[in-house]
Amino acid sequence: MKSFPPPLSAEEERYYMQKYTEGDLEAKHILIERNLRLVAHVIKKYQHLEDDTEDLISIGTIGLIKAVTTFNAGKNTRLATYACRCIENEILMMLRGKRKTNRETSLYEPIGTDREGNEIQLYDIIEAEETDACTRIAEKNDIRLLYSKVESELTARERMVLKMRYGLYNEEEYTQREIAKQLGISRSYVSRIEKGAIEKLRPFF
Template identity: 65%
Template sequence: MKTFQKPLNADEEKVFLQKYQEGDPDAKNVLIERNLRLVAHVIKKYQGLEEDPEDLISIGTIGLIKAVTTFDHTKGNRLAAYAARCIDNEILMYLRTRKKTSREVSFYEPIGTDKEGNEIHLLDIIEGDFEDTVERYSFEENVKLLYRLMESELTPQEYQILKMRYGFFGETECTQKVIAGKLGISRSYVSRIEKNAVEKLRRHFQSAGAS
């Protein structure tokens, strides 16, 4: 992560806030640049998410800019306390928006429908429990197909991550964070590989005309 300039002390902050209120555009830039370290500090609480830290820095900087432009220095408070809340709010709004608009690919997404029109999910194939002989045969065939596709269509890394993530082939089911630690890669990279692998399986599974 980039190196940030040293924060302003209380007296320096008062000077630049006053200059900014008087219309000095350079003062605004100084207030922003000298508080960028605060943005980096705030985003530490979001470590472990799949978001790129640089993206969060950019979003947090927007919150910082809003803080500088709306801060009331006449109340005698420090800018940092107000700015930290603005930065945090901006990041939270961004994450909520991302959650609403992102289309997560997972084993819970439908891959088709059964003979009665009910949705079939990849997870159903793994965890299915049928008493009917015909349904059990269909279930077992789907499991065989899924495993064949995993071995034939996935890269070794995709194959390994899905085995660990969903407990296939006797593996212990793991979180993305645990997998990332075992493989020495980032959690966000594990997530991307998992999503790509599941989407690949889903596409081939549909093409194969699974029952």
């Protein structure tokens, strides 16, 4: 794997994102170039497939470009965490597309070998339990942001309904009917509160 330029610091990232939003295309190129190591990191988990590494890099780079062009600094934390998801999503879309072109492919049909020569089946990829480091970081940031917005954007009743409905803060999950019974309101009212709360949070994700 070739070497890549060092990643941007948080301050540099903010600077170049601001320049890019002002129409500076050179800033866009810098944001892409200085985050190319993310592409190399994400594709490591897919290199045992028969797909050429250069093809994976190309697909991953498309995801990186999409990340740079759609990143909203006001709604997201760091570009890197957002970009990792975009890169992986692009690769997964490519893999799904390949599966769709051959509907007769079995989940247990060999699709390549790993570095030690062991046979890899499609089932192994779908059922892989290992979570990419970038994905774990992104999930933690999403959870942190979710809890922050639940506390700052919702009313006390909306917070209570979402906490009970989805088991936030590691609490037990309840059905709408169970919540309605505990709060002394109708199930349809619980549903309206839940939908309203989700709509309030949607712009932040």
